[in-house]
Amino acid sequence: MTYSSSEMMTVAAARALGNDDVCFVGIGLPSAACNLARLTHAPSLTLVYESGTLETKPTVLPLSIGDGELCETALTTVSVPEMFQYWLQGGRITVGFLGGAQVDRFGNLNSTVIGSYAKPKVRLPGSGGATEIATGCQRVYIVMRHNPRTFVHALDFLTSLGHGRTGRERRALGVRTEGPALLVSDLCTMRPHEDTKEFEVVSLHPGVTADQVRSQTGWPVTFAASVTETPAPTARELEVLRDLNARTAAAHGAVVGE
Amino acid sequence: MSEFLSLPDAVARLVRPGAVVALEGFTHLIPFAAGHEIIRQNLTDLTLVRMTPDLIYDQLIGCGCARKLIFSWGGNPGVGSLHRLRDAVERGWPRPLELEEHSHSAMAHAYAAGAAGMPSAFFRGYVGSELTSVNPNIRTVPCPFTGESLAAVPALRPDVTIVHAQKADKAGNVLIEGIIGVQKEAVLAAKASIVTVEEVVETVAVAGGQNAVVLPSWTVDAIAVVPGGAKPSYAHGYYSRDNAFYLAWDVIARDRQTFRAWIDEHVRSAVPS
Numbered sequence: 097m098t099y100s101s102s103e104m105m106t107v108a109a110a111r112a113l114g115n116d117d118v119c120f121v122g123i124g125l126p127s128a129a130c131n132l133a134r135l136t137h138a139p140s141l142t143l144v145y146e147s148g149t150l151e152t153k154p155t156v157l158p159l160s161i162g163d164g165e166l167c168e169t170a171l172t173t174v175s176v177p178e179m180f181q182y183w184l185q186g187g188r189i190t191v192g193f194l195g196g197a198q199v200d201r202f203g204n205l206n207s208t209v210i211g212s213y214a215k216p217k218v219r220l221p222g223s224g225g226a227t228e229i230a231t232g233c234q235r236v237y238i239v240m241r242h243n244p245r246t247f248v249h250a251l252d253f254l255t256s257l258g259h260g261r262t263g264r265e266r267r268a269l270g271v272r273t274e275g276p277a278l279l280v281s282d283l284c285t286m287r288p289h290e291d292t293k294e295f296e297v298v299s300l301h302p303g304v305t306a307d308q309v310r311s312q313t314g315w316p317v318t319f320a321a322s323v324t325e326t327p328a329p330t331a332r333e334l335e336v337l338r339d340l341n342a343r344t345a346a347a348h349g350a351v352v353g354e
Numbered sequence: 355m356s357e358f359l360s361l362p363d364a365v366a367r368l369v370r371p372g373a374v375v376a377l378e379g380f381t382h383l384i385p386f387a388a389g390h391e392i393i394r395q396n397l398t399d400l401t402l403v404r405m406t407p408d409l410i411y412d413q414l415i416g417c418g419c420a421r422k423l424i425f426s427w428g429g430n431p432g433v434g435s436l437h438r439l440r441d442a443v444e445r446g447w448p449r450p451l452e453l454e455e456h457s458h459s460a461m462a463h464a465y466a467a468g469a470a471g472m473p474s475a476f477f478r479g480y481v482g483s484e485l486t487s488v489n490p491n492i493r494t495v496p497c498p499f500t501g502e503s504l505a506a507v508p509a510l511r512p513d514v515t516i517v518h519a520q521k522a523d524k525a526g527n528v529l530i531e532g533i534i535g536v537q538k539e540a541v542l543a544a545k546a547s548i549v550t551v552e553e554v555v556e557t558v559a560v561a562g563g564q565n566a567v568v569l570p571s572w573t574v575d576a577i578a579v580v581p582g583g584a585k586p587s588y589a590h591g592y593y594s595r596d597n598a599f600y601l602a603w604d605v606i607a608r609d610r611q612t613f614r615a616w617i618d619e620h621v622r623s624a625v626p627s
Contacts, residue, residue: 164532216444221428
């Protein structure tokens with residue numbers, strides 16, 4: 097079966113989630129990946145959206161973080177202050193899924209501005225939940241499309257802490273959670289080096305070359321000692337993902353979330 | 355005790371030029387009709403407070419109503435940018451907009467602190483984030499018991515909070531169901547409040563079960579009956595989110611003239627409810 101690089105990215109992200117995870121889900125790619133995991137290998141995966149919906153099982157992907165679908169299919173819905181106080185800050189979430197406009201080699205994220213803060217070239221939406229998701233969840237998975245404008249040498253603004261500007265700040269600040277543990281792009285998957293915390297390529301998606309990754313990364317990207325090939329999406333994974341996207345498109349009258 | 359007023363009367367009585375105003379509703383129950391009334395009454399120099407500015411603040415900002423914005427996520431959910439917000443921040447049109455930028459967790463804690471009558475909120479947050487260097491209202495304090503460094507932000511105490519709810523009853527109590535967001539905290543934190551509702555029922559105590567969010571009438575100043583008052587957002591149990599309009603807004607708001615024509619046609623010339 098042929099598939100797109102977006103489908104490969106979503107499938108690779110979905111595979112990182114397990115039945116025991118409690119996942120704080122963002123809109124777009126993370127939402128597609130989390131629901132794909134729930135509909136395939138991880139039926140007991142618990143999904144939480146920042147609008148306060150606990151253990152939600154949407155049949156279509158939400159367009160916004162607070163769609164009625166999330167509330168209607170949830171075990172219960174709590175207020176937004178309770179969501180951030182008891183559930184995120186309280187340490188109940190195992191995995192937070194994040195993206196942004198820019199990521200650096202240590203998994204720090206920018207979702208605030210391109211250019212200077214005072215005179216931005218592009219004013220981005222801002223933190224939303226990301227700043228505390230980055231430190232409150234046990235682990236953070238990052239899903240972003242690979243290109244030199246998004247995988248940058250230096251962030252224009254550090255909205256959400258990864259391992260810090262030099263890879264050491266997270267530990268120095270006494271943050272007790274693990275932080276960014278996986279980065280999935282449309283070209284490869286990356287994991288932080290045990291000591292330096294710099295993200296290195298651990299698997300290339302089928303048909304992708306190391307040079308392609310180098311040319312699309314804004315820093316001199318490194319590769320793990322043994323780089324594997326990401327297993328291609330199975331027929332079952334593609335079928336479930338495409339069904340989910342088709343249901344979503346029919347429900348919203350437009351393609352969202354990929 | 356809450357008083358039933360028309361929406362124009364409620365806004366005229368409780369929203370003053372230069373006031374700190376919060377219109378809350380997390381994707382759900384966004385009080386669009388009330389925001390449009392603020393535009394029609396030409397209330398300006400407002401400090402607008404809202405976790406997710408959404409289309410309603412894009413409209414208020416594009417109409418020049420706001421001097422300052424206190425927020426934590428300023429996008430068109432699932433679609434992209436808020437172009438009027440960006441134009442104000444990037445090019446000062448139609449007037450410069452001062453930003454006080456937070457994270458969701460900080461805003462949620464700050465509303466809860468306001469509702470609790472506290473001067474500030476303490477929480478575990480902003481660690482390593484450069485938001486601390488652009489917002490002087492983000493500070494740190496040591497926990498007096500453990501020494502842990504905690505983030506502190508001032509409590510939010512709006513002059514007036516406006517929310518939309520499903521039901522009020524004849525005694526003026528308010529029921530909110532579904533995704534309840536920060537509405538209860540935002541109303542209790544405010545010096546005055548306006549609630550627009552879909553309908554008035556005999557009693558909300560029965561309708562909402564034992565633990566549904568009920569704002570007692572003595573916590574609300576004005577109630578205005580505005581069916582459809584949250585459109586194009588949604589009211590759980592009444593109507594769905596108009597996702598097509600959220601997509602269409604991206605085109606309308608991208609251009610200043612298209613935006614102004616839309617506001618003239620759909621807001622300024624609209625008959626107040």
